[in-house]
Ligand SMILES: Nc1ncnc2c1ncn2[C@@H]1O[C@H](COP(=O)(O)OP(=O)(O)OP(=O)(O)O)[C@@H](O)[C@H]1O
Ligand SMILES: Nc1ncnc2c1ncn2[C@@H]1O[C@H](COP(=O)(O)OP(=O)(O)OP(=O)(O)O)[C@@H](O)[C@H]1O
Ligand code: SF4
Ligand code: SF4
């Protein structure tokens with residue numbers, strides 16, 4: 001297997017949600033309006049890599065992950081997985097693929113069935129797909145997954161229900177549930193957001209180790225650029241439903257070229273109360289994805305926007321090998337020097 | 340003066356395997372207008388502490404001992420209906436994972452309005468206006484008020500929860516991981532919002548988070564918890580610069596930095612079970628400088644330097660040193 005074999009191909013993916021409106025608004029206009037959650041994005045995920053999708057809240061990360069796993073149909077575009085067009089296959093075929101494609105949901109409070117014990121939550125996927133032959137094997141695999149995610153000692157937890165666990169413990173159950181079937185591809189949506197730094201480092205290491213062990217590939221969704229850098233190979237930065245920059249994670253973070261990426265990076269807080277560094281942040285609010293700005297979508301908040309930015313959508317250009325940005329006026333650190 | 344004083348609080352969950360000692364002899368005070376951070380390992384008892392302060396422990400949890408004084412009145416002795424009034428009006432809380440407490444079949448705006456009308460004597464029209472204002476304050480476009488919860492992203496729902504906790508303008512706000520689902524830009528907005536409310540209403544905040552950058556940015560003082568106990572308590576600069584407890588030290592050194600790719604500390608072993616926590620110092624099985632006394636004797640939580648409290652037999656050894664090499 002070559003290092004750059006493509007596992008997933010996403011092309012011109014769109015996902016629009018219809019907006020329900022009040023009675024009066026409907027009388028005024030009949031035109032259906034849409035939340036353009038994902039608006040024409042394309043990328044490849046290579047086999048055995050951790051591909052990171054990052055960006056501000058509401059930019060469409062989770063929606064992208066859900067569409068890729070066929071949990072919700074796209075409005076337009078295609079997704080192929082190892083050559084199979086996921087948007088065209090039958091329910092039966094999808095069902096057979098399911099155990100190979102897993103998701104670690106963003107929110108462990110929502111995604112665990114409150115009526116299932118930890119044992120049953122983790123064991124369910126194994127049982128449904130007949131991946132454990134005996135009850136002992138089932139129990140053993142569940143306990144192994146629990147130890148992997150540091151739910152220790154397993155006997156203390158295994159017959160508890162989700163409400164008897166802390167937030168981070170629930171999150172680890174969700175991770176255990178996703179890895180127990182030994183999948184090929186995992187969408188990990190903010191998988192460690194509720195964990196303290198020490199356990200987080202261990203879980204990230206575990207996720208990395210599983211790449212070799214199970215021949216795994218990840219789409220890793222996060223707004224935490226530090227953990228993205230720690231675990232990721234390549235990263236795509238999203239803004240308002242579009243990808244604006246992508247490339248190897250170190251290069252994008254050390255040498256951002258899109259103005260939005262640059263400011264997002266400088267907004268990352270540093271854990272040191274004595275530092276009074278200026279944390280930059282994009283001015284104003286994220287515009288509504290119902291009527292996104294023309295041209296470059298970031299122009300309403302960008303200090304370097306000009307006429308061209310307002311009118312024309314910037315195309316992707318290669319910054320350096322494998323690193324692309326869609327911005328008319330590339331970021332240059334000198335910009336900020338005399339501020 | 341302290342608004343809230345917590346003395347020797349113990350809160351356990353009684354399950355088949357035994358008593359889970361989630362909060363085990365916790366003492367601290369919250370000063371008026373300050374933000375106290377509560378940080379520590381996943382499962383160490385932060386949320387349970389918050390529930391116990393509000394006298395709101397879910398079954399099979401119980402306050403076993405200790406007192407929680409709000410302006411001198413012991414909340415652990417209050418009847419449920421007295422407590423209901425005190426919650427919201429005096430202390431309000433943003434629960435961890437609360438974004439799912441939003442009613443899935445009600446529009447976001449209507450839910451906020453409902454909360455406002457329940458606590459304030461104003462007309463529906465005024466409540467709608469107030470709802471729109473508060474959405475704007477937390478950075479949600481008011482035209483999205485007609486959306487249902489599932490149509491909001493995680494971060495948007497979290498901001499709605501913060502808005503709801505603040506509509507009654509309480510004295511004390513307990514916020515349990517309020518910015519976990521938020522990206523750094525919205526997080527900065529929310530923290531700034533909390534700070535401005537604090538200045539305006541003398542709001543006191545207990546900020547529960549595992550995120551040390553949030554602590555560094557938003558807190559005046561910090562309590563570090565480990566296995567049901569507070570092991571270190573000091574002002575935020577001392578915690579980051581002169582941490583005296585090996586666990587605090589390890590925790591701070593395990594944070595990945597954006598630019599560096601330096602080797603991270605990770606604390607060996609797993610968090611201890613809280614049914615039978617380790618003897619002596621609960622951290623001893625994982626501590627790089629543990630000695631016999633640590634195994635046999637529980638260290639006292641004491642003031643080692645002015646206003647800097649630590650529970651460690653060897654705190655003096657840590658001064659300026661990295662024990663996690
Ligand atoms: N079912 C839905 N109906 C309508 N709008 C939706 C729906 N699901 C998501 N959206 C909208 O699509 C946009 C993108 O949402 P998404 O959940 O993908 O964001 P995200 O990047 O994952 O954000 P976060 O970091 O806060 O989780 C948001 O504006 C959201 O409100
Ligand atoms: N209802 C319950 N029954 C039994 N044990 C419980 C119950 N609720 C919580 N616990 C246990 O009590 C301990 C403390 O939980 P708590 O929710 O306070 O942790 P936390 O510090 O908030 O962690 P996190 O950062 O992961 O949210 C955990 O070990 C948890 O498993
Ligand atoms: S294209 Fe123009 S508006 Fe968009 S980020 Fe670049 S400079 Fe700013
Ligand atoms: S008391 Fe002993 S085991 Fe506990 S933290 Fe201090 S040195 Fe380590």
Ligand SMILES: [Mg+2]
Nearest residue numbers: 061062106493
């Ligand atoms: Mg999301």
Ligand SMILES: [Mg+2]
Nearest residue numbers: 166167386435
């Ligand atoms: Mg908690």
